[in-house]
Amino acid sequence: MKFSAGIPSGPLEEKWDRHRFELPLVNPANKRKHQVIVVGTGLAGASASSSLAELGYQVKTFCIQDSPRRAHSIAAQGGINAAKNYPGDGDSIKRLFYDTVKGGDFRSREANIYRLAQISNHIIDHCVAQGVPFAREYGGLLANRSFGGAQVSRTFYARGQTGQQLLLGAYSALMRQVDRGRVSLYPRHEMMDLVVCEGQAVGIVTRNLLTGEVEGHLAQAVILATGGYGNIFYLSTNAMHSNASAAWRCHKRGAFFANPCFTQIHPTCIPRSGNYQSKLTLLSESLRNDGRVWVPKNAGDKRAPESIPEGERDYYLERIYPSFGNLVPRDLASRQAKFQVDAGLGVGPTGEAVYLDFKDAIKRLGKGSLSEKYGNLFQMYEKITGENPYEKPMRIYPAVHYTMGGLWVDYNLESAVKGLFVLGEANFSDHGANRLGASALMQGLADGYFIVPYTVAKHLVGGAAIAESKKERALKETCKEVEDRLKKVIQVGGSKTVDFFHRELGGLLWNQVGMLRSEKGLIGAIDQIQGIRENFWNEVYVPGEAGNKNAELEKALRMADFLELAELMAKDALARKESCGSHFREEYQTPDQEAIRDDENFCHVSVWESKDSQGKDWILHKEPLEFKEVSLSVRSYK
Amino acid sequence: MVLKLKIWRQEQGQKDGRFESYVLEELSSDMSFLEMLDQLNENLVKKKKVPVAFDHDCREGICGSCSLVINGNPHGPHTGSAVCQLHLRSFKDREEVWVEPFRAKAFPVIQDLIVDRSSLDRIIQSGGYISVNTGSAPEAHSIPVEKGKAEEAFSNAACIGCGACVAVCKNASASLFVSAKLSHLNLLPQGQAEKKSRALRMVGQMEKEGFGACTNTGACSRACPKEISLRSIARMNREYLKAYLSSD
Known part of the structure; x- marks a missing residue:
């Protein structure tokens, strides 16, 4: 399958401006006719929901928590970067761009990062206007501090609760739109699958976590902002319910998964x-x-x-x-x-x-x-x-x-499935092989407030028309498949708890697909992951029924997806025969234990296409990365 | 160590429930209270029994999901923390521990220890925001904020929306929650334009949701995991009265 990152032409500094000009506009009177689904209410999801609703689209927003304010962005502590250069210590958009490219060990796109650095300043303006109580100096102006990987102070913060304050800002904007009737909110709803019809995303299937009801929702575009997959390791700093299932289900429906082995420890x-x-x-x-x-x-x-x-x-x-x-x-x-x-x-x-x-x-x-x-x-x-x-x-x-890997998206944040957009940690886009501190909040909000509200128009205007009856049929079929999957896991009727398998998988990944990786370890890990997966489907026990609240059932389905994703992470780590950023292969290191990157053979994004509904087989595509502004060099912090 | 648990069990859709007894042995005092509940649930699942339903997520005291009353105290015995930050070292060996959900008319029990707190979202929806559309903000440094005010606004904005203030209040009042959001926004220069309507709408919504009135006992502030001050309620009352008297 052919795919393209769709990077606009022209000088780096002008790409985003030019691109925005070239994107189609939707007539204000027509916007309310477009229904957009947003899954997840962290920084990316809440900001996208509110911004789209402000523009006039009809938005349906889903989250698994009892309130959108509880999404895991809430737990981010340190801060958010921006190139304001308020301390006058030599910062600039270009320097934030440069630090991020270098920090990611040259495994991300120059154009995306430049756009991120440009947008960073608008995020601070917007959040201050919303009333986010950033730290201030005695003169009443904003304070900054420094963070890892940078020699300037460009991090804005709200004590150690920056994520909480930014999320409450985005949540308040979201609730304002709920009040205006532009956003319909579905808390305690989990996305179970993506509905694809004629190659386009046309809706999602959800499960009401209180009643167990499986429900279908159609829309003109689906925006996924469901976070990362760090919980696959069992022990992580993620919240207990953070999971990969929404993203993984989209992968199985045709969205590509990029750089799954890039995990931040x-x-x-x-x-x-x-x-x-x-x-x-x-x-x-x-x-x-x-x-x-x-x-x-x-x-x-x-x-x-x-x-x-x-x-x-x-x-x-x-x-x-x-x-x-x-x-x-x-x-x-x-x-x-x-x-x-x-x-x-x-x-x-x-x-x-x-x-x-x-x-x-x-x-x-x-x-x-x-x-x-x-x-x-x-x-x-x-x-x-x-x-x-x-x-x-x-x-x-x-x-x-944190997981730098995620669903592959182009410059518009659109996945390989047309009409499916992926934001924040759920996509792979901006951090390469290593994310710098205080950049996750920046990316989540850039994607949600300032990028997707514009780029989604391209699909809404340009997407092929599909007959309603066909969409309805696809929706019905997908609902049926979800119900079958629910039944299947309950029917196993074994004797081991979901956590038993999760601990086993987590320990294995931590040891073999964690901070140090080797060919031998990874080959063994793939074999063992397949074994755990087989045991899971023979021995797991899920109490109760699918037709009401059932926390063990929720965990079991997320676990089943982790067991497939784990194999892809190990395969990706095995295929990348170099050390870069978070990915450190024992075979590729200097005598003083520094990484040896191989730009000749691995200066690309690893883009995996699922070929098998059982999650066993993939095709590896490569998106080449070009460095025109920052020359490829050995990252040195010495 | 050993703990004797008395846990509130209530089936979905039922109006009433009851306490059930469980004894857990060989617990580590370094374990968190929720990890102890995890262990209880894993034991129950192994015996093919229905596990105890409880809300939890971040387990670091910031998401506000957990909503347990332990031995009569929302979030347990300590001040300034949520129940996920409670460890078994705070209990005595063989202690009897009573665990029940946050209780209030506006927080109906859904199942076991899970309650419906969507009333708090509806209060925010009624005015807990500054109306600014994406893209329309002025340059951040054009709005200086006095450091003391910024700090006070932050201390109020730190509310995690858990509802412990409601659960502990004899009147089940949400005054601390509402006044924290009102204080956060009304203290800041950015929040001035909507100051009056925010006070009127948020207080009005609080009453509509069935929360009780405030009698200034201060129990809410003591139970608050973020230690939000009772002064905020005084500020809310002032703001409300001013807005009420000067509205058309």
Whole structure:
């Protein structure tokens, strides 16, 4: 199948402007005749819903939570980047663009990132106008802080709750449109499948999570903003209900999946404490602005951190990367932590942790100033671990946090299925092989507020007309398939819980498709994933019925999809015979454990097309990446 | 450690429920309260029994999904945290622990520990926003905000919409929730244009949803996981009165 990213021609700086001019407009009187479905109410989904409704489209918005305000964007802590250059430290649209291309290790599209950097400033303007209470200086103007992978301060923040404040802004805009009757809201509804008719997305099938009812919804376009798939690892910083199913169902209906092996492992999380653990908690990377990461110089040093003298501590990030120090990008910070732990230098009861120490920052800035910046993070740490980080260094360890991979989209954010648009973490577009801190919020809001409301018009105006009767028939068939799938998983009637399989899969992925990957490990993992999948379909037990509220059934269906996606992640990691960003293959490294990228053979997006409804077979396409503005170079933070 | 649980069970569509007893053994004190419920549910599923339904999602105290009353306290014994941030180290070995849903006329129970809190969404819908369309905003630095005001607005905006304030209130009043949103927006220069209509509409919607009146006991502020101040309610009353007296 042929596909194209559809990057507009012309100079980089003018592409988006020109493209917007060339996009068709929909007559204001006709907009209300167009029905658009939005799935998900995080930053991307809520902002898209409200913006489309403001323009006059009729919007149906779905979310699995009891309220749209609870989507997982709410938990983002650190901040949102923008190229405002308010601190006057040399930032510009071009520099934000450059840092993001480099941070992603040259595995993303220049044109998309340039557009993102251009839009970043409008996002800040809009959010301030909505009343998002960003941190401010005494003069009343906005404050900024620095984040990993950048040498300028361009991150806007609202204490450690930036995601919450941005989402509440988008949620309020969404609820304003609900009040005006332009958005119909469907909380506690899960998307079960995409309805495709004559190659176009024409609707979705949902399950009402309270009544179990399977319902069909037709529309002229479907916008997917359902987040990432990090929960596949069982333990991650994602919310408990975050899942890949909506995206995976679209993949099975023809949407391509891009770079599934690019998974971000975040360096500053609270280490796990026992087998009962249900999730991991992230601590914003902004902590690395003032905290210093270290391990003891001698393996097996079991002394309390405060009794280890300065001379016997290894501040390894400052040693290895003198120019960026503790503020290297996430992939490097995580991998180095793993190397320390693997070398026996890890600390804490499990030995799977490194220290993040605020002793010097407390001396320099005082406790009060530190508490103003990070108070809620310190409190969160103390609640979970029972230790006070003002007195003892924090123990941190990397955890799965974000997925750069996702459904393939073109420059319009449209997938390989016409009329299906994918936004935010659910798409693959802007972060390449590694996302920089404070860029996820920027991308989610850029996609939702400023890109899709315009690009969707191309499909609404230009999409081929399909007879209503055909759409109805496709809808009915898809509903039937969903009902069959529900029955099938209940009928297994085995004896093991869904979580049993999830823990098994998660452990396997963490070890073989996590921070370090190897050919041997990946081949073995693919085999084992297939085994777990077979066992799941023979041995899982789902209590109750499909016809009412059933949390175990919800989990079981999400798990079935994870078991297919897991295989594709391993296959993608196996096919990419290089190390880049978050993807580190043991075979491709320098003697001092830095990544060896292979631009000659792998400067492309891996685009997977599903060939088999059982999720066993794929065709790999390649979208070549061209770097005209930023020359391909070895990423160095030393 | 061992815990003796008394958990509210109520079938879907039923008007009433009852407490059921469960004993859990060999628990770790580092486990979170919700992880303990996960374990209970996994045990129940293994015995082919119906697991306990409860709302939860982020498990880090920010999404506002969890809605449990533990031994009479919404979100459990600690101040300033949600129930997902509660760990078993806060309980004594062999302690009896009573778990029930948030209860209020405006929060009907759906099943077991799950309640319907869509009334809170409808209150936001009635005016909890600043009307600005995408693309029409002025440059961000053209609106300076006094630092103290920005901080106060933030402290109110921190509300996670869980409804613990309602659950703890003897009148089931939503005054703390409504006043937090009203304070957040009305304190900021951006929120001034709709100040009056926002106060009138949001307070009106709160009454329509069947929440009770406020008698200033302060229980809400003590139960609030984000420790929103009772001053916000005073501000709401002031804003409402001013708007009411000066409206046409």
